[in-house]
Amino acid sequence: MYRLYWSPGSAAMAPHAVLEEIGAPYILERIDLSPGVPRSPDYLKLNPNGKVPTLVVDGVVDESQVIYESAAICMYLADRHPEARLAPAVDDPLRGAYYQWMAYLASTLQPAYLLYYYPERHTIDEAQTPAIQARATDELMIIWDRINQALAAGPYLLGERFSACDIYMQMLATWQDPVPQLYARCHNVKRCVGLVGARPAIHRMLVQHDAAA
Numbered sequence: 087m088y089r090l091y092w093s094p095g096s097a098a099m100a101p102h103a104v105l106e107e108i109g110a111p112y113i114l115e116r117i118d119l120s121p122g123v124p125r126s127p128d129y130l131k132l133n134p135n136g137k138v139p140t141l142v143v144d145g146v147v148d149e150s151q152v153i154y155e156s157a158a159i160c161m162y163l164a165d166r167h168p169e170a171r172l173a174p175a176v177d178d179p180l181r182g183a184y185y186q187w188m189a190y191l192a193s194t195l196q197p198a199y200l201l202y203y204y205p206e207r208h209t210i211d212e213a214q215t216p217a218i219q220a221r222a223t224d225e226l227m228i229i230w231d232r233i234n235q236a237l238a239a240g241p242y243l244l245g246e247r248f249s250a251c252d253i254y255m256q257m258l259a260t261w262q263d264p265v266p267q268l269y270a271r272c273h274n275v276k277r278c279v280g281l282v283g284a285r286p287a288i289h290r291m292l293v294q295h296d297a298a299a
């Protein structure tokens with residue numbers, strides 16, 4: 087049994103979608119991320135960063151295993167359930183590109199969103215926060231333009247092969263506040279996100295996050 091600690095519209099969306107895709111039993115535990123609400127000591131024991139998502143896997147070597155970091159959870163689940171075909175096998179020629187895109191999305195694109203959403207963490211001068219957000223938006227559009235180019239052949243990040251990379255990208259594309267012009271400008275991204283969002287499992291996740299089109 088899996089237990090996913092989540093919050094609507096957060097970085098828990100991708101692991102939640104992967105759980106839906108693989109069809110394994112899981113339960114959701116909601117974490118209140120409202121400003122000023124501290125994380126409980128129990129949650130901080132699971133994830134000392136106090137962020138979501140966190141996955142608890144029961145029954146691994148007689149005790150529960152805890153994993154945090156959204157991309158790590160997605161890759162762990164995809165490998166644990168190969169029948170869902172969300173990740174190319176280790177000896178598949180596409181495995182390298184799969185790692186590349188998961189790492190790029192999580193370590194290049196996602197941090198630019200965090201810069202936008204938490205500008206106060208990047209300055210001690212409150213007056214600087216609009217400039218930080220503007221810079222984050224510029225950076226986001228540069229990165230999305232690169233992804234859009236890479237998707238030209240597509241329709242997925244691995245070409246014809248749908249994978250957890252597309253789920254991760256779809257999650258980040260739903261965070262539209264800093265980049266409202268994303269789909270108008272990046273048609274290949276829009277096409278890929280449309281295909282991913284049309285999958286019944288992804289749609290079920292989006293409904294729970296109040297993010298269905």
Ligand SMILES: N[C@@H](CCC(=O)N[C@@H](CS)C(=O)NCC(=O)O)C(=O)O
Pocket residue numbers: 095096097098119136137138139154155156157192200
């Ligand atoms: N690198 C982490 C980032 C997670 C993250 O920043 N989650 C946000 C929600 S999208 C969060 O928990 N924010 C609350 C906070 O930072 O206090 C991951 O990918 O899991």
